[in-house]
Amino acid sequence: MRNEIIHNQTNQKTYTELFDKSYTSSETRLKIIKNNEKPVQNVRLLIQILSVLLSIWIGIEFFLFIKFLESGGNTIYIDRPPGVEGYLPISSLMSLRYFIATGEIHWAHPAGLFIFLAIVMISLTIGKSFCSWGCPIGFLSENLGAFGEKIFKRKIKMPRLLDIPLRSLKYFLLGFFLYVIFLAMDIISLRNFLDSPYNQVADIKMYYFFARISRFSLTVIIVLAFLSVIFKNFWCRYLCPYGALLGLAGLLSPVKIKREISSCIDCNKCSKVCPNFIDVAKKKYVISDECTSCLNCIDACPVKDTLYLKVLPSSKILNKKYVAILVVGIFMFITGIGMISGNWKNKIKLEDYFYHMERIETSEYSHPTGTN
Ligand code: SF4
Numbered sequence: 001m002r003n004e005i006i007h008n009q010t011n012q013k014t015y016t017e018l019f020d021k022s023y024t025s026s027e028t029r030l031k032i033i034k035n036n037e038k039p040v041q042n043v044r045l046l047i048q049i050l051s052v053l054l055s056i057w058i059g060i061e062f063f064l065f066i067k068f069l070e071s072g073g074n075t076i077y078i079d080r081p082p083g084v085e086g087y088l089p090i091s092s093l094m095s096l097r098y099f100i101a102t103g104e105i106h107w108a109h110p111a112g113l114f115i116f117l118a119i120v121m122i123s124l125t126i127g128k129s130f131c132s133w134g135c136p137i138g139f140l141s142e143n144l145g146a147f148g149e150k151i152f153k154r155k156i157k158m159p160r161l162l163d164i165p166l167r168s169l170k171y172f173l174l175g176f177f178l179y180v181i182f183l184a185m186d187i188i189s190l191r192n193f194l195d196s197p198y199n200q201v202a203d204i205k206m207y208y209f210f211a212r213i214s215r216f217s218l219t220v221i222i223v224l225a226f227l228s229v230i231f232k233n234f235w236c237r238y239l240c241p242y243g244a245l246l247g248l249a250g251l252l253s254p255v256k257i258k259r260e261i262s263s264c265i266d267c268n269k270c271s272k273v274c275p276n277f278i279d280v281a282k283k284k285y286v287i288s289d290e291c292t293s294c295l296n297c298i299d300a301c302p303v304k305d306t307l308y309l310k311v312l313p314s315s316k317i318l319n320k321k322y323v324a325i326l327v328v329g330i331f332m333f334i335t336g337i338g339m340i341s342g343n344w345k346n347k348i349k350l351e352d353y354f355y356h357m358e359r360i361e362t363s364e365y366s367h368p369t370g371t372n
Pocket residue numbers: 257273274275276277278280286290291292293294295296297298
């Protein structure tokens with residue numbers, strides 16, 4: 001039969017050997033069914049592209065809004081897109097603590113809070129999947145890595161002695177932010193920061209950071225991009241504190257990749273395709289803060305029902321095609337709650353923005369200490 005192969009449990013054979021040759025042995029034989037499930041990588045790519053397009057759209061709207069403010073109201077008025085607050089994760093984390101402590105959604109960047117909650121909820125549900133399905137930086141990083149793989153004809157792995165300490169960097173950064181926001185700041189300091197002129201215009205400050213980028217910052221970005229070509233996902237793997245948080249949240253997700261040891265033919269394809277160097281072929285369950293639920297390994301597995309998503313602690317299997325639905329659905333549901341409940345647009349009036357724009361270069365708009 002075309003879709004069946006003989007599996008020898010004791011000798012390791014390559015996939016090609018197993019499928020293309022008539023493999024005969026006197027040892028134990030098992031019939032193995034070829035995995036004919038369609039890969040989901042095209043769907044993942046589509047969602048990534050839509051996410052990038054959404055970011056570009058938000059970027060254009062925000063650019064036009066700032067031009068309107070800069071002109072003193074003499075160009076076409078474009079509403080400020082609240083989605084820009086998705087790029088303010090520190091402010092969103094502060095809003096989250098403020099919300100936990102007071103039950104109030106802070107008025108400066110409410111959309112940022114909902115986007116942040118949506119992304120964390122995706123991770124709690126289906127692992128660190130936002131990084132590989134929805135994050136525009138993750139998309140860029142993935143493509144820089146793919147470009148590097150084409151150039152070098154292989155995936156370059158950081159030496160283990162460097163990889164482990166470097167991977168801890170993102171946790172140090174995350175730990176620092178969590179310490180400052182949740183432990184070092186009392187609620188009054190937190191409110192002072194959230195109310196501050198700096199926080200109110202944090203999005204505009206971010207725009208100017210890139211629009212008037214310093215030579216030093218540009219050099220850092222170029223170096224990071226260069227390193228991402230050599231070492232896959234350099235930024236995400238070593239430096240992104242947001243990814244670190246999502247990785248920890250992902251560990252709590254009940255959905256895990258399971259390898260069925262009894263039908264695995266040890267072809268190693270799953271390990272080879274993993275962009276995060278997880279040795280899937282040696283695991284029973286993939287439980288890793290680095291797994292981004294990209295599903296490359298499941299798509300690559302040549303044997304039916306051998307690598308799949310399992311919902312722990314039950315014995316339920318989650319079809320891989322539902323990952324896309326969950327990622328998009330959770331994101332739309334939680335951000336939709338923000339929109340429907342009237343907590344999407346911030347409460348900063350247009351005349352306040354004009355006021356801020358006139359003073360944005362003054363010390364009043366520099367980073368506050370958060371103290372009284
Ligand atoms: S283990 Fe699989 S799903 Fe996780 S990052 Fe590696 S290839 Fe992607």
